Amino acid sequence: xxxxxxxxxxxxxxxxxxxxxxxxxxxxxxxxxxxxxxxxxxxxxxxxxxxxxxxxxxxxxxxxxxxxxxxxxxxxxxxxxxxxxxxxxxxxxxxxxxxxxxxxxxxxxxxxxxxxxxxxxxxxxxxxxxxxxxxxxxxxxxxxxxxxxxxxxxxxxxxxxxxxxxxxxxxxxxxxxxxxxxxxxxxxxxxxxxxxxxxx
Amino acid sequence: xxxxxxxxxxxxxxxxxxxxxxxxxxxxxxxxxxxxxxxxxxxxxxxxxxxxxxxxxxxxxxxxxxxxxxxxxxxxxxxxxxxxxxxxxxxxxxxxxxxxxxxxxxxxxxxxxxxxxxxxxxxxxxxxxxxxxxxxxxxxxxxxxxxxxxxxxxxxxxxxxxxxxxxxxxxxxxxxxxxxxxxxxxxxxxxxxxxxxxxxxxxxxxxxx
Numbered sequence: 001x002x003x004x005x006x007x008x009x010x011x012x013x014x015x016x017x018x019x020x021x022x023x024x025x026x027x028x029x030x031x032x033x034x035x036x037x038x039x040x041x042x043x044x045x046x047x048x049x050x051x052x053x054x055x056x057x058x059x060x061x062x063x064x065x066x067x068x069x070x071x072x073x074x075x076x077x078x079x080x081x082x083x084x085x086x087x088x089x090x091x092x093x094x095x096x097x098x099x100x101x102x103x104x105x106x107x108x109x110x111x112x113x114x115x116x117x118x119x120x121x122x123x124x125x126x127x128x129x130x131x132x133x134x135x136x137x138x139x140x141x142x143x144x145x146x147x148x149x150x151x152x153x154x155x156x157x158x159x160x161x162x163x164x165x166x167x168x169x170x171x172x173x174x175x176x177x178x179x180x181x182x183x184x185x186x187x188x189x190x191x192x193x194x195x196x197x198x199x200x
Numbered sequence: 201x202x203x204x205x206x207x208x209x210x211x212x213x214x215x216x217x218x219x220x221x222x223x224x225x226x227x228x229x230x231x232x233x234x235x236x237x238x239x240x241x242x243x244x245x246x247x248x249x250x251x252x253x254x255x256x257x258x259x260x261x262x263x264x265x266x267x268x269x270x271x272x273x274x275x276x277x278x279x280x281x282x283x284x285x286x287x288x289x290x291x292x293x294x295x296x297x298x299x300x301x302x303x304x305x306x307x308x309x310x311x312x313x314x315x316x317x318x319x320x321x322x323x324x325x326x327x328x329x330x331x332x333x334x335x336x337x338x339x340x341x342x343x344x345x346x347x348x349x350x351x352x353x354x355x356x357x358x359x360x361x362x363x364x365x366x367x368x369x370x371x372x373x374x375x376x377x378x379x380x381x382x383x384x385x386x387x388x389x390x391x392x393x394x395x396x397x398x399x400x401x402x403x404x405x406x407x408x409x
Contacts, residue, residue, distance in 0.1 A: 019324045026234075026326075033227075036289070082303055083241075089299030090234065093292035100285040108282045111289060114223040120231055120356075145390040145407070148351035150326075184351035 010068035028094035044098035054091040129172040130194030139166030146199045148184030153177035219269035230293035235358045237300040249304040259297035266290040331382045336400030345372030354390030359383040
């Protein structure tokens with residue numbers, strides 16, 4: 001970073017857009033697998049919607065790379081464009097996974113097993129009223145460090161909260177969509193069911 | 201140079217490991233390859249880039265397996281329609297592999313990207329850190345599964361650098377040795393916890409509160 005202070009401004013924008021793209025693309029993959037796991041068209045449509053957002057971000061990023069950065073440091077611009085292409089492909093892959101669900105054909109049962117048996121699993125769990133999670137915010141709970149599980153979506157009644165923010169407060173009846181290792185899932189499930197009263 | 205020269209026209213051997221097993225491996229590899237690609241750039245490591253290339257070749261091979269397995273399994277139109285979804289998912293994993301390989305080509309073009317690579321990757325929701333295991337740490341000589349590192353800290357080990365060697369198959373029974381560099385992915389708080397354990401600053405389980 002230190003060697004190129006004169007272009008800090010466009011670089012700052014690049015950084016922001018890039019991180020937004022990176023997080024969104026990874027989130028799309030999680031959502032795509034869960035749409036497949038639960039044969040859920042709503043989630044699959046959200047993946048498509050996010051794909052459009054990634055496309056737009058990718059366009060702005062490449063434009064900044066060419067116009068504001070390429071004239072002075074072509075290598076930096078090249079790097080940005082390559083990274084953008086990489087993320088675009090991940091987003092495309094996510095869309096082609098969720099597309100399976102949008103075809104009005106029940107996904108092959110093997111697919112569910114594949115998602116459940118892989119290293120990083122995708123799970124959903126309901127938060128019971130007796131759970132210690134109720135009334136606390138995600139930022140306050142630190143579920144990732146306490147259980148290894150990452151909450152990437154919440155279903156509340158008929159509403160979906162995709163990519164919940166730290167200030168999001170968990171309510172009873174929420175259905176959490178989480179990603180992580182199996183032992184972490186088991187621990188979190190007990191907590192969500194109210195069987196385990198502490199996070200540790 | 202020549203790092204990414206591909207062996208063209210090699211006949212891919214069909215490996216009878218089943219469509220389901222192939223797909224599970226493909227899903228795991230497609231996730232691992234993304235983490236490794238970011239790590240290669242972040243740590244400017246052509247060793248990691250080479251591993252990305254190997255994983256990509258494995259993905260190619262597994263895709264071939266899935267294709268053959270699926271074609272053999274279809275008996276009628278309904279079968280074929282449902283099975284085509286398997287091909288689509290397998291293909292998606294391979295697309296991610298290809299994209300990773302393309303990104304790794306940065307290592308063979310003389311692109312001077314080093315001054316700004318880290319900032320790209322160090323501010324997202326999840327970050328990648330290189331954590332060295334210091335002599336006093338009590339995670340030394342214990343297995344990843346026994347420690348339950350991911351569920352304990354939320355940080356996931358992507359790869360281990362052991363002396364001059366790299367270990368990429370991070371199986372649960374893999375033990376941790378003194379001096380290992382753990383390439384780990386996770387939220388910052390989790391990485392800080394793992395780092396404190398690895399440095400021997402706190403006893404294992406300290407953050408369980």
